Amino acid sequence: MSNTALMPSDLHAADRLAVVEALYRFAAGIDKRDWDLFASAIAEDVVSDFGPAAAKAGFDYPVIQGRKNLIAALSASLGTLDTTHSVSNPLVEIDGDTARLDALVEAQHVPISDPSRHYLMKNRYDVELARQGDVWVITRNTVDNVWRSGDVSVMSVA
Template structure:
């Protein structure tokens, strides 16, 4: 489930070209999650959509189970973008902080584990909020052209929360 390898880089230290290629991939893999987070925070549909493969899946169920909710898995980039941005549009302000990324690359696929703190406030009443600390389990694929990475599958877990998630997520 989570990336727990004891070292960051797989490329041999003496192979500069391989190490540089792996470092570029790692930066692009992490950037996919940054696009996901910042796209929500800025309510930027294009930036948010740029994080996902067309056939992506997003499962918020493990996190939502912590407060008794059971949302369906979202399937397809357009569904994910429309659902999440639509749920928050004109109603919820968000900020996401991404940290502790761990990455395992296998050719044109990769796994990413990260810790994301997500603050959600009702726009009309910022005293109603939900602050979530969520481990993310993400599978990615290399985009056509080879330099960009896209999220194929994202499962969001929850370690803890404060506030009222039901007021934010319904």
């Protein structure tokens, strides 16, 4: 076998890594405010539901449909915050050109104007993905909260 040939089990491992990598691009895009990177992680007709996590924190966040709408919503709602997202415990199931990813994402939110305050959430991401060419993209993401700490009013800083 040459160094560039992949065995079938390696191809499956490569797909599993590429699925998780889509969530890494999603998180890094938010944290870096790199909306091109973020866009590379999501399908044009993506559906994103932060509602379950928001409800546990006591506020509403609508289900958002479409790449442009999601980027607009996140860039507006997080515009006054520095964020860090850490992805852990990814579990991937692949079925042809679709996949499902369950992961924990710790999301820290700190007001740019007052870094002494924070709101930290550990969320469970239930992610559906599709293969588009050589990459995997998120088609649906549902975020539920496991635990949270800090000052929830950070999320409404204007």
